[in-house]
Amino acid sequence: MTLDVVLLAVGLVVIGLAAxxxxxxxxxxxxxxNLPRVVLGALLIGVGTSLPEAVVxxxxxxxxxxxxxxxxxxxxxxxxxxxxxxxxxxxxAAPLVVDSGILTRxxxxxxGASLLFAVxxxxxxxxxxxxxxxxxxxxxxxILLAHDRLVPAPPGDVELAGEVEQFAGEHSTxxxxxxxxxxxxxxxxxxxxxxxxxxGVAEDFGLDEGFVGLAIVAVGTSLPELVTAITAVxxxxxxxxLGNVLxxxxxxxxxxxxxxxxxxxxxxxxxxxxxxxxIVMAVLVVLAAGALGRQLAVSRTEGxxxxxxxxxxIVWLAV
Numbered sequence: 001m002t003l004d005v006v007l008l009a010v011g012l013v014v015i016g017l018a019a020x021x022x023x024x025x026x027x028x029x030x031x032x033x034n035l036p037r038v039v040l041g042a043l044l045i046g047v048g049t050s051l052p053e054a055v056v057x058x059x060x061x062x063x064x065x066x067x068x069x070x071x072x073x074x075x076x077x078x079x080x081x082x083x084x085x086x087x088x089x090x091x092x093a094a095p096l097v098v099d100s101g102i103l104t105r106x107x108x109x110x111x112g113a114s115l116l117f118a119v120x121x122x123x124x125x126x127x128x129x130x131x132x133x134x135x136x137x138x139x140x141x142x143i144l145l146a147h148d149r150l151v152p153a154p155p156g157d158v159e160l161a162g163e164v165e166q167f168a169g170e171h172s173t174x175x176x177x178x179x180x181x182x183x184x185x186x187x188x189x190x191x192x193x194x195x196x197x198x199x200g201v202a203e204d205f206g207l208d209e210g211f212v213g214l215a216i217v218a219v220g221t222s223l224p225e226l227v228t229a230i231t232a233v234x235x236x237x238x239x240x241x242l243g244n245v246l247x248x249x250x251x252x253x254x255x256x257x258x259x260x261x262x263x264x265x266x267x268x269x270x271x272x273x274x275x276x277x278x279i280v281m282a283v284l285v286v287l288a289a290g291a292l293g294r295q296l297a298v299s300r301t302e303g304x305x306x307x308x309x310x311x312x313x314i315v316w317l318a319v
Contacts, residue, residue: 004204008197011190012220015052018186021179050076050251052221054259055191060213061260066268068198068217069260070121071210071277073252075218077114078281080225080245080252081288082310088229088241089303096238096303098296103242107292109140110246110253114285117253118278125268130261137254194220210273215317273317280313 053076060069089096098104113136120129194217202212225248232240268274287309291302298306 004197004200006197007193008201008216008220011193011197012217012223015056015187015190015194015221018183018190021183021186050225050248050256051187052191052223053218053248053252054256055187056194056217056221057256057260057265058263059188059191059195061263061265063195064264065195065199065209066125066260066265067208067210067271067274068195068202068213069265070125070257070268071213071274072217072221073213073257073260074118074121074274074277074281075214076222077117077249077252078214078277078284078310078313079218079222080248081114081281081284082306082313083219084222084225084229085241085245085288085298086303086305086307086310087226088233088245089298090300090307091230092233092238092300092303093236095297095299096233096241098238098242098292103239103246104296105144106243106246106250107296109143110249111285111289111292113140113253114249115282117257118281120257121268121274122270122278124270125261125266127261127266130258130266133254133258133261137250137258140250140254208271208273210271210277211317214273214277215314276317280310280317283313284309 053072057069057072060066060072085096098107116136117133120133123129198212198217199209201207201216202209225244228244229241232238232244284306287302287306288298291298291306
């Protein structure tokens with residue numbers, strides 16, 4: 001029992017640190033190869049901070065722990081909205097505002113993808129739905145990358161590009177390649193430790209694997225998003241915060257959800273924990289849509305509401 005808890009705790013700490021280095025190295029390499037900075041901010045950073053969720057969920061699916069895989073993704077999506085976005089809005093000096101063209105397109109796509117994934121999980125996620133998620137991921141990427149070169153970039157896109165330039169900067173290609181590779185290797189090793197510890201804790205305490213994924217593993221794998229968001233909001237980099245949250249939910253719901261399904265999670269039995277987790281996430285999506293859909297901004301009051309809803313959801317799951 002003690003060993004399982006230690007493996008889970010240490011694995012979550014290491015996976016957060018290692019994944020952060022893998023993302024940093026990858027972002028700097030992408031900058032070196034002239035990927036547009038606004039695209040880098042909206043896609044790579046958001047997708048990159050989903051690396052812990054991706055590795056844990058795909059490996060769990062491979063090992064036949066579909067409930068843990070989907071619970072982790074549902075819980076991570078909920079944590080991104082309720083915990084990360086909620087805390088970021090609370091500590092920000094002013095409301096978090098979406099004034100980037102690419103992020104404006106990303107808001108409905110990310111929220112819609114989160115709901116779609118929840119519905120598919122409740123349907124038992126047969127493998128054709130996994131394929132559909134991957135097709136949707138490709139279509140969403142095309143939509144986000146599409147832009148009219150004849151139209152000047154919105155101020156938010158210019159600001160996002162500047163924020164990414166500070167994040168990436170100029171660095172040695174060799175050193176950043178090593179950073180990305182070593183970070184990814186440590187992320188994989190830590191993910192294995194998280195899986196062993198999580199399944200062990202579930203067995204030792206008689207917990208549903210879906211609940212462990214939703215309430216424990218998901219919070220741990222969402223820490224990179226939380227750290228990135230708090231750091232960015234203190235610097236007034238709203239676009240980086242929102243790109244981080246929206247991109248992460250898109251990646252979790254479509255790309256990682258599809259890969260995990262085809263890796264072995266297809267046909268996962270819908271446990272009570274998964275059902276309740278899907279409801280909690282859906283409520284948070286509706287609350288976020290109410291804020292972002294009305295004025296493309298999240299105020300401190302709305303951040304507090306998101307955080308309270310997330311905390312209440314976790315308590316409901318635990319009870």
